[in-house]
Amino acid sequence: MGGLFDIDNKILEKKRLEEIVNKPDFWNDLSLANNTYQQYKNIIKEITTYNDIVDSVSLLLELINIEDINDDEILKVKKQIEDLEIKTLLKGKYDSNNCYLEIHPGAGGTESCDWASMLLRMYERFLTQNGYIYKVIDKQAGEEAGIKSVTLYITGDNPYGYLKTEHGVHRLVRISPFDANKRRHTSFASVNVTPEFSETANIEIRDEDLKIDVYHSSGAGGQSVNTSNSAVRITHLPTKTVVTCQTERSQLRNKEIAMELLRNKLYQQLEEAKNNEIKNITGDVSNINFGSQIRSYILEPYKLVKDHRSKYEDADPLKVLDGDILPLIKSVLNLK
Numbered sequence: 001m002g003g004l005f006d007i008d009n010k011i012l013e014k015k016r017l018e019e020i021v022n023k024p025d026f027w028n029d030l031s032l033a034n035n036t037y038q039q040y041k042n043i044i045k046e047i048t049t050y051n052d053i054v055d056s057v058s059l060l061l062e063l064i065n066i067e068d069i070n071d072d073e074i075l076k077v078k079k080q081i082e083d084l085e086i087k088t089l090l091k092g093k094y095d096s097n098n099c100y101l102e103i104h105p106g107a108g109g110t111e112s113c114d115w116a117s118m119l120l121r122m123y124e125r126f127l128t129q130n131g132y133i134y135k136v137i138d139k140q141a142g143e144e145a146g147i148k149s150v151t152l153y154i155t156g157d158n159p160y161g162y163l164k165t166e167h168g169v170h171r172l173v174r175i176s177p178f179d180a181n182k183r184r185h186t187s188f189a190s191v192n193v194t195p196e197f198s199e200t201a202n203i204e205i206r207d208e209d210l211k212i213d214v215y216h217s218s219g220a221g222g223q224s225v226n227t228s229n230s231a232v233r234i235t236h237l238p239t240k241t242v243v244t245c246q247t248e249r250s251q252l253r254n255k256e257i258a259m260e261l262l263r264n265k266l267y268q269q270l271e272e273a274k275n276n277e278i279k280n281i282t283g284d285v286s287n288i289n290f291g292s293q294i295r296s297y298i299l300e301p302y303k304l305v306k307d308h309r310s311k312y313e314d315a316d317p318l319k320v321l322d323g324d325i326l327p328l329i330k331s332v333l334n335l336k
Helices: 007-021 030-065 071-087 110-129 159-166 251-275 277-282 317-321 326-333
Strands: 099-105 133-141 147-155 168-175 184-195 210-215 231-236 241-245 293-298 304-307
Touching: 007 030, 030 071, 099 110, 099 159, 110 133, 110 147, 110 168, 110 184, 110 317, 133 241, 147 159, 147 241, 159 184, 159 326, 184 251, 231 251, 241 251, 293 317, 304 317, 304 326
Parallel strands: 168 293
Antiparallel strands: 099 147, 099 184, 133 147, 168 184, 210 231, 231 241, 293 304
16 A cells, blocks of 8 residues: 555654654744644554554454454445545645634625524534534624624644635525515625645734734623723735734734734735645635535525535535535545
């Protein structure tokens, strides 16, 4: 099993990362250290998975020889092999990196804001079900319902590698709960996914290029409302890039997190300007409207989720919206 399954090279890579992780000054650069440590944990998991599969196949062969085998045992090994196979597709430069996931509603007011909140719930369930750790960096509530925007910071097993497939415009067709006449509406929301780069320390940001606004953090009301101006919005004037953070009580900490996100966005733009590498990784972000969607979620007049890139279809959109998006993700990864 050579090539991407080459266990000998994976063991050598584990030893190389182990030496780096064990250096006394390893944690001096937190951004670089976090990504390197995540790569180290990921390769340990890959080696463990590989060894588990070898053991399972060996056991199956023994059971076959004594004619004492059942379908459950075969299906278990089949799933292990399928999971290993999909991981071989996650070999992009940034696939093992932590990432930021943003959701923004398209035109359409309350309808689109509500759709954005449905997507947020879908991703939160997916992340929880698959062992990822995420933190809400910023969340802006809609005027009547839903959300105007949200940003998650995600760590775990190849988070960018999996979630880069979600980058693009998502379309919902349903009977509107906000329409008294019960008419069918189409809503759009965009999902942007940015890897956490380890090279952002080289990004120079001048103070005079920044417009920094502070404001009250939004909350659910009552005691949960933060009444101080701790939320931070930073605008990078030369590129018109805007980032926000409001989840920490400290204005200073919110500013630090927002600056880290800004550095990642500027680094992404720099990479794109140099050689279009990021465009090849994440794809284009199109206008949030008809004809630009990567995936459609249809609840009326029939039920269907269709990925327009892989042509994968699922006739149970409620299951998908409940977080079961891994088959859709795998269908897009298999296109690579």
